[in-house]
Amino acid sequence: MEEFSDERLARLTGMLKRRGVILPAFEIHGGAAGLYDFGPVGGRLRNRVNQTWVDHWQSLGNVVEISCPTVTPYSVLEASGHVGEFSDFLTECKGCGAPSRADHLVEEFHPNAESLSRDELTSLIKTHNPPCPSCSDSSWGPVEAQNLMFNTKIGAGASGRQAFLRPETAQGMFTSFTSIYRHFRERLPFGAIQTGKGYRNEISPRQGMIRLREFNMAELEYFIDPEVEPNHDFSIWTDNVMLISEESGEIKTTFGEAVTAGIIRHPTVGYFMAWTMDFLGKVGINPKHLRFRQHESDEMAHYAQDCWDAEILGSYGWVECVGIAHRGCYDLSAHEEATGQKLRAWRTFPEPKLVEIDGWTIDGAKAGPAFRSLAGRVKEIVEGLPADSTFPLSLDIDGQSVEVLSEHVKRVQRSENVNGEWFVPHVVEPAFGIDRIIWHLLDHCYVETEKSGESYTLLSLPELVSPVDVTVLPLFEKDGMGDLAQKIHRDLCGRRNVFSSYDASGSIGRRYARADEIGVPWCITVDHESLVDGSVTLRSRDSGEQTRVLISDLPF
């Protein structure tokens, strides 16, 4: 098992930089915190992890991939709650000019200062006059929202609309709901996935790839009918996993048992946790360094019903890399409310319901002229009245007294067949921090060992994600061996989803070592014999074993 240490971390980051896997971005200009490049090796690694993720979730069979803009209008993120949630309220000390977080200043005067609005904070500060932590003065400027989202504008000049770079990919899936719903022939459950960049203007990015200002995310929004009991087969996951639950603490159990016992509160959440574990294993995360931690009730967003983080142990300790949340109907409802658009699914009843309608409505021809602008409100109220109401009836609408006479209303009595109903689907959302996962799979696959007394390092990456599939090496670049090797290399590069590299410099052992260091699973060596019989040596990274195969039989 890996022994994580600061020294090993330093050697690993050094190697990743030297070999062009991940490196600080814009370094020749002095760099920028929280921004990283995937280099000539890392670019492909990232792409493959992404592709593996897409394939993995698409294999559920009812999931489609979409791609939405990163530039997002203000109103979208206002509706989603990000404008509020991603803000810190700051206020400046008039004495020394130091900014302080308004909610921190009034912490002792309010049990949950963080949740207060700007106005509430302003008045609390006014009432209590907390001293400035830097200069002890008690005179404060206006409370202002400092947003952790990147501001931008759509359009130039005064006509530009305010917008943000998206802090997550999820909102695009919600705003596209009707299109996805139609694509799936209006039948739940289904999901939409999206991979792409997200942006958060973090106050202080730390720990390399762990907290970035621009990062790769991958999210699934899975829409379900809350009244349909999901039927997931947990029998394929028989291994115990480490769960840290809110009530039971640290336990080892299977996903199926945890769902049955109610530790995982929703079967689909449990199913996606298991699905997530499979994905992480596929791309090279060591399952021994994986655990799932349930959010405490007070840590969870108010609308969430259950939320589990997949945490991975690496050189920076346990880091949350995936969040799997049951978000209820929060997101779709929020966009519905903000836009007035219907973001619902239709649920057909098993049998049509006969509904007796017995009540009142207004007679528009009479009530309209009588109540004028209040007619709408009157209608609303009258339609809510019980069948045995009598008229005339006095109503109080916003302080105005209104007399509803019997001529203003009509009795409504009929029976209707109702075949189903519209409802807001619930959402289960697995959200992945791809960069954090890439970091950890590198951390887990980085092996420091010894080879004939010398220290030796390799990346034992799964073939699925290794940035280079195969390196072609002429034993010597002469007598036509170089030409043949080049030909094989070009041929392999031309194959679907195969990437080969050619390396002819240095001794053969050095070239094997170079390939191992970046995790190339296979090397092909062209020697004199190859020129005669068309066979080459195929060497495995992990076993070091060599087999002789015909060029025509290469397994790529």
Place this chain on the structure above:
RNA sequence: GCGGAUAUGGUGAAGUGGUUAUCACCUGAGGUUUCCAACCUCAUGUCGUGGGUUCGAUUCCCGCUAUCCGCACCA
């Protein structure tokens, strides 16, 4: 954002108020070599950035930027 530490080739390190800044590994070229970082010759490439002190600054001082560690923050 606060406090502390740091910044020298691609990587890791050494060093200095003064001529051409040192070493190892890496990288490239040539030679040698019939399968696991071998060897020989040669070569490329560095004092984060801006200011100040000074005859002269990579070295001393200050600002900035970045990195690391605490605190704070955190889907």
